[in-house]
Amino acid sequence: MFFLIVAGSLGMLMRTQLATPNENFLNPFTYDQVVTLHGLLMILWVLTPLAAGLANYIVPLQIGAKDLTFPRLNATSYWTYLFSGLLLVGTVFLPGGSANTGWTLYAPLNTIQFSPQPGATLAILALALFAVSVTISSINFITTIVKKRAKGVTWTRLPIFTWSILMTMALALFAFPPLAAGLTLLTTDRIFGTVFFSSTQGGSILWDELFWFFGHPEVYIVVLPALGIIAEVFMTFSKRPLFARKIFIAELAAVTILSVGVWMHHMFTTGVNFDVLQAFSITTMAISIPFEGLVVGLVLTLYKSRIKLSAPMLYCLAAMFTVTLGGVTGVLQAFPVLDYAFRGTYWIVGHFHYVMAGTALFALIAGLYYWWPKITKRKYNESFAKITFVISFIGFNALYFPYFFLLDMPRRIATYSILSGWASLNFDATVGAFIFGPAILLTLLNLILSYRKNESSEANPWDSKEMEWTGDYSGTAEASTTKDNSIQSKNGDKS
């Protein structure tokens, strides 16, 4: 939460700087640091752990375990995470500032020759610590889900959110080691003067490969829990079983596996052999197919249902909109030829903010609201939540939709000329930011106030059939209530 506010404020700083051409609110070097920290904090220290934090509460409840298998590892992971985040934020105050390379930390700008400040070295160490924290956590979650399920929680009955966390953690276990390796090499480059990435013999491309081998799965590490949350919320608020549940799980698995084979679509302009690019273009399109299946499955879940449009449901509907828009723009980027134009522009920024800030953040807020009564036993203010939802959805689109029209504006520029013709769209985006940012703050305020007010909630306020609410893991109670339900639950398991 703290990191969300810090990183969000950094985003606001950037938008303020870009509101008008030739603005001097931040100097270029400061702007570069702000860009870097905003990216790193939002992706790694906000979105990834928010999902892990929710999972920490919900996964044991969903599988009927008391806690994660290794409570101490869990604590280690949490404190490592917190320390690494504070370390990263702290680097700003060092003389010379923090890393100024963007969150992608491209070589050789990340080497000591081009960013000599000690803050950059510390930022890299903070990242490495974060990788350690994630690795610990992922082992803990995988072990828990595999080994600690209550009797009756079979693989077919395992809730979708737990499935998505299982896949996320497996992916994290696979994706973070290359990053950790890259960071270690980079640290020795910076401290001991080795020449892994400062070498002109491929050092730059080597970093690209290592980074994106981590970087693309990371997107799915952020998005998979979001899909899990959407599925849970859709089922509860539409009172229907998930459409084609087994296929849904298979599609989640397909996305997880394919996501480690698409990293080179971030490198279409690095001069890599064109046949290789075509191959990665095809894998990228291949991943869109199970992904599309997931979205369609979620939409069809609502068919002939009874929908209660509470705040979590509204957030999930919004997340579905952003994931669809972010998804199709991603498919366009999968064509190397089209990507020649998209590369490094605000189109890309728009695309991944729809996926990250839209889908992941909206779904995580939905998850927070949805499980809030379970976690805190408190009721949040429903109409306040709906109002902040409307404000944040409008602000979000005003902020990020113009980016799709800024097709020739380079990313990460600190300022632009009035002649570029980018001014009005940028101003629009800044207005959106000043709507979206406060709306997120109000959302947090709502949750904090509800905790303070101490208005207790009933045990199952949504009338959900899911195991973490009913507390029934055996699967017998739901089958015996009515005949219709028994048929439904049987079929639900089979489908």
Next chain:
Amino acid sequence: MPQPIPNSTADWNNLFNLSAIIAVIAVVIVIGVMVFFAVKYREKKGQSKFIPQIGLSRSRAREAVIFASISIILLASLTVASYRLTPNARFPPPVSQSLVIDVTAYQWNFKFTYPNGAQTIGECYIPANKSIIFNVTSSDVMHNFGLMDFRVKIDAIPGRYNVIGVTTPSLDGNSQLNYTIRCYELCGSIHSYMMAPLTIMDPTVFNYWLANQTATNATLPGG
């Protein structure tokens, strides 16, 4: 006179428009259906207790395969369409028929070296109606040589030469055409200002200009 649109840009725009239309249709269908369901099946006051119908819980393998096939066909046809465009940028006509310009990006400018050894800094001149090959490298950090008016970009990577080709349009009655080359990869503090005007001239004027450039700019910065 309006500036003519380069062929590569026209092709790009066509492919983009086609895929964007398909994308917009897909979004409208998915979101439209979702919103329709959300409105149609929303809970109303005074409804009897809801018992979900079981019709949808059976296996959905057939539907999944149909959905997947539709998208595979769409994506495959777009891929084939995109193949037609690739030769322009990555496989330009042979060097013998092209003007080859070496581009060295450095913090924070571009240096252009012409076949006769002449060099310009921060500005580039090329003839109209000609295949141009940019041979792009960097002398310090990673940059990007981006010519958005032609819809092409290539990374400028230290120790590596990347080739990108464009075919310049004819002048169409203009005395010259003006475009901008920009850096599209964060390369340090002055990244925002790293750009170079690209001027397309009449071939005769260009040859005259080139012949009058001296090749003795050895003291130029950047390598």
